[in-house]
Amino acid sequence: MDGLDATRPPPPALHRDHALFLDIDGSLVEFASRPESIVVPAALRSTLSRLSEWLDGALALVSGREVHTIDTLFAPLRLPVAALHGHALRTADGVLRQTTPIAAMPAVVADAATLCRQHAGALVEDKGVSIALHWRNTPAAEIPLRAFAEAALARLPGYRLQPGHCVIELVPACADKGSAIAALLEEPPFHGRRPVFVGDDLTDEPGFRTVNARGGISVLVGVRADSAARHALPDPASVRDWLGSLTHGESA
Numbered sequence: 001m002d003g004l005d006a007t008r009p010p011p012p013a014l015h016r017d018h019a020l021f022l023d024i025d026g027s028l029v030e031f032a033s034r035p036e037s038i039v040v041p042a043a044l045r046s047t048l049s050r051l052s053e054w055l056d057g058a059l060a061l062v063s064g065r066e067v068h069t070i071d072t073l074f075a076p077l078r079l080p081v082a083a084l085h086g087h088a089l090r091t092a093d094g095v096l097r098q099t100t101p102i103a104a105m106p107a108v109v110a111d112a113a114t115l116c117r118q119h120a121g122a123l124v125e126d127k128g129v130s131i132a133l134h135w136r137n138t139p140a141a142e143i144p145l146r147a148f149a150e151a152a153l154a155r156l157p158g159y160r161l162q163p164g165h166c167v168i169e170l171v172p173a174c175a176d177k178g179s180a181i182a183a184l185l186e187e188p189p190f191h192g193r194r195p196v197f198v199g200d201d202l203t204d205e206p207g208f209r210t211v212n213a214r215g216g217i218s219v220l221v222g223v224r225a226d227s228a229a230r231h232a233l234p235d236p237a238s239v240r241d242w243l244g245s246l247t248h249g250e251s252a
């Protein structure tokens with residue numbers, strides 16, 4: 001059946017000594033036509049707030065998005081985050097560590113914007129340290145945008161490509177979601193807890209591997225045959241239902 005993964009069981013119930021890491025787009029929230037068009041349901045904010053309290057703060061968002069965008073989307077919540085595919089880390093004490101943008105990036109962004117103007121509906125998302133080229137609204141732009149990103153690697157030493165849903169991104173190669181989850185697990189209140197990571201995309205695979213190596217629970221949203229995830233849920237709505245069910249019958 002569409003959306004169900006016959007090879008991976010749903011995740012088990014969690015305990016209060018787990019640490020919960022959650023991807024955003026395609027995992028907590030359905031995709032939208034443009035990055036700024038996603039809708040975070042009010043009930044999800046309540047669920048995350050309750051879960052964070054239940055886990056004594058050991059809940060983090062792990063996303064390709066920027067920290068300030070995540071804070072805006074989930075306000076008034078201000079959770080620990082691993083943003084920019086692992087290149088910005090805000091720990092529970094509020095301290096932010098971020099990879100420094102490369103000097104060559106503004107010229108690459110300008111050239112990408114010029115290219116996108118030639119393909120109606122194509123988008124360039126300038127995230128400072130990284131750049132995302134989107135073709136969700138114009139599938140024919142996939143080939144030129146991918147070719148641009150591959151060629152731009154030569155202008156951005158130390159960068160790698162990060163493919164995703166209708167997007168190709170240029171990100172520094174020195175970190176990923178797996179290293180970010182590992183770094184958060186060194187910090188209170190995550191330290192010593194068994195990690196759980198929910199994600200949907202290729203950028204989430206290093207996170208799944210980090211969690212698996214620590215005896216944790218890896219949860220793929222959707223279906224992907226070669227994923228390292230050991231559990232699956234079909235879509236963001238079922239993730240929200242699962243999260244909402246976790247604290248039922250328990251007091252924080």
Ligand SMILES: O=P(O)(O)OC[C@H]1O[C@H](O[C@H]2O[C@H](CO)[C@@H](O)[C@H](O)[C@H]2O)[C@H](O)[C@@H](O)[C@@H]1O
Binds near residue numbers: 034066164167
């Ligand atoms: O790691 P995530 O939290 O899943 O973020 C991954 C990227 O998500 C956003 O792009 C994706 O979602 C958009 C809104 O639904 C959609 O229009 C786009 O096609 C998707 O690729 C975000 O814009 C990127 O910056 C994130 O890296």
Ligand SMILES: [Mg+2]
Binds near residue numbers: 023024026027200
């Ligand atoms: Mg995602």
